[in-house]
Amino acid sequence: MIKDEMTKKLGFGCMRLPILDGDTEKIDDEQFCKMIDTFMEKGFTYFDTAFPYHNEKSEPAVKRCLVDRYERSKFFLATKMPVWNVHEYADYEKYFNMQLERTGAGYFDFYLLHALGKDRIEECEKFGGFEFIQKMKAEGKIRYAGFSFHDSADVLEEALTRHPEVDFVQLQINYYDWDSKNVQSGKCYEVATRHGVPVVVMEPIKGGTLANLAEGPANILHALDPEASIASFAVRYVASLDNVFMVLSGMSTYEQLADNTSYMENFKPLSAEEQEAIQKVVAELKKLPTIPCTKCRYCVAGCPQEILIPDLFQAYNDTVQFGVNPITMRGFNNAVNNGHCKPSECIKCGACEDQCPQHLEIRDLLEKVAATFEK
Ligand code: SF4
Ligand code: SF4
Structure with a gap:
């Protein structure tokens, strides 16, 4: 046993x-x-x-x-x-x-x-x-x-x-x-x-x-x-x-x-x-509108735009909890460095959503992330 x-x-x-x-x-x-x-x-x-x-x-x-x-x-x-x-x-x-x-x-x-x-x-x-x-x-x-x-x-x-x-x-x-x-x-x-x-x-x-x-x-x-x-x-x-x-x-x-x-x-x-x-x-916690991403990263490899989805979601969640400040902005900037596209550059192919065990509506959520950081 x-x-x-x-x-x-x-x-x-x-x-x-x-x-x-x-x-x-x-x-x-x-x-x-x-x-x-x-x-x-x-x-x-x-x-x-x-x-x-x-x-x-x-x-x-x-x-x-x-x-x-x-x-x-x-x-x-x-x-x-x-x-x-x-x-x-x-x-x-x-x-x-x-x-x-x-x-x-x-x-x-x-x-x-x-x-x-x-x-x-x-x-x-x-x-x-x-x-x-x-x-x-x-x-x-x-x-x-x-x-x-x-x-x-x-x-x-x-x-x-x-x-x-x-x-x-x-x-x-x-x-x-x-x-x-x-x-x-x-x-x-x-x-x-x-x-x-x-x-x-x-x-x-x-x-x-x-x-x-x-x-x-x-x-x-x-x-x-x-x-x-x-x-x-x-x-x-x-x-x-x-x-x-x-x-x-x-x-x-x-x-x-x-x-x-x-x-x-x-x-x-x-x-x-x-x-x-x-x-x-x-x-x-449920009153706070954060994205329930577990950072498993299953969505990352198949993204044609090489968008670092979990890192962007983390930066977004930090802003929900702690506001937009230099630390949370750094999180966003790190995620769009080195050739990785910005959330606004998502081409909506949906490949990431097929991989997500949390069944997140990643395309819609990336729009929210873009609205927060790319103003
Ligand atoms: S929908 Fe956007 S984020 Fe998802 S795989 Fe396609 S380009 Fe990447
Ligand atoms: S597959 Fe879903 S839960 Fe995993 S990192 Fe990507 S968005 Fe987050």
């Missing part, structure tokens, strides 16, 4: 590792090793990477900093099949073997078909992806097989009905999106629970959004515990769900790691008072 093996509910997400020279491909090994050492010393053991993270440099960094430095039985490693690269059954084998080599792990404790939604589920069924991961499981190369998911609860219901063999699912869950129509965190969690499938949570702080709240909502949480970080309430919220066995946090700095591990080392579920405060925070 998965849950029996997990002693702690915090996992190290390896998608935003510390980097050098601002280059996403240059992982800061020294810092990453230091973070791993502290994480392991405190009894945490779960690491989550994926083929595309850091432009394919995350899996090799996990090899150098974790696999080559720790006994294999001392940690759990999760990685994911880049299903968008698969065009025939043989591709599954090709990428899987590449991942075994890149990580040097010998086997994966948790293996996921990556970022499934309705269309990708159908593709995986067509090319035999679900059969492939079961085959790897039978051969001992995967211990637990599942998928990460970005779509509606209805689609999840259908997927789990058709594939009762999966051992777990990875869902986007956070307190802000629990009742949202787009992400449907709450409904997806309930579907997985009804099917008896345990859950890994990704984006518990909504890509960092729930770590820096505006003053009003932040004060509600500070009043409960002035020492606790704002992010800690978001992580503890999802970790308090019974059917969640792991909460991933993409940690970029030692400080983030120190904070996360401090309250997850001896995890205490949220009290009734804290749960009530979270509901008040959600009500306050």
Whole structure:
């Protein structure tokens, strides 16, 4: 049983590792090793990477900093099949073997078909992806097989009905999106629970959004515990769900790691008072008209205008919370540097919206961004 093996509910997400020279491909090994050492010393053991993270440099960094430095039985490693690269059954084998080599792990404790939604589920069924991961499981190369998911609860219901063999699912869950129509965190969690499938949570702080709240909502949480970080309430919220066995946090700095591990080392579920405060925070936040982008960056690669959509949305959201000032303007200027087009130069092709797991109306939102910054 998965849950029996997990002693702690915090996992190290390896998608935003510390980097050098601002280059996403240059992982800061020294810092990453230091973070791993502290994480392991405190009894945490779960690491989550994926083929595309850091432009394919995350899996090799996990090899150098974790696999080559720790006994294999001392940690759990999760990685994911880049299903968008698969065009025939043989591709599954090709990428899987590449991942075994890149990580040097010998086997994966948790293996996921990556970022499934309705269309990708159908593709995986067509090319035999679900059969492939079961085959790897039978051969001992995967211990637990599942998928990460970005779509509606209805689609999840259908997927789990058709594939009762999966051992777990990875869902986007956070307190802000629990009742949202787009992400449907709450409904997806309930579907997985009804099917008896345990859950890994990704984006518990909504890509960092729930770590820096505006003053009003932040004060509600500070009043409960002035020492606790704002992010800690978001992580503890999802970790308090019974059917969640792991909460991933993409940690970029030692400080983030120190904070996360401090309250997850001896995890205490949220009290009734804290749960009530979270509901008040959600009500306050929903009054602020920010764009619920999680910065997954799935929309960026296919944009013919090379518009840095998530960076522009971040700059816009900062203005909603803090007004137009030199700092928020800098965010906008950085996003339109180096040949990247301005939001007003969007040609409305819609390629980005097809990729967005949050189902954002990116074209309309870019008009708002342009109106804010390009006056
Ligand atoms: S709609 Fe605009 S932002 Fe989206 S991919 Fe096309 S040009 Fe880029
Ligand atoms: S706009 Fe959508 S696809 Fe693009 S980064 Fe934000 S959430 Fe991801």
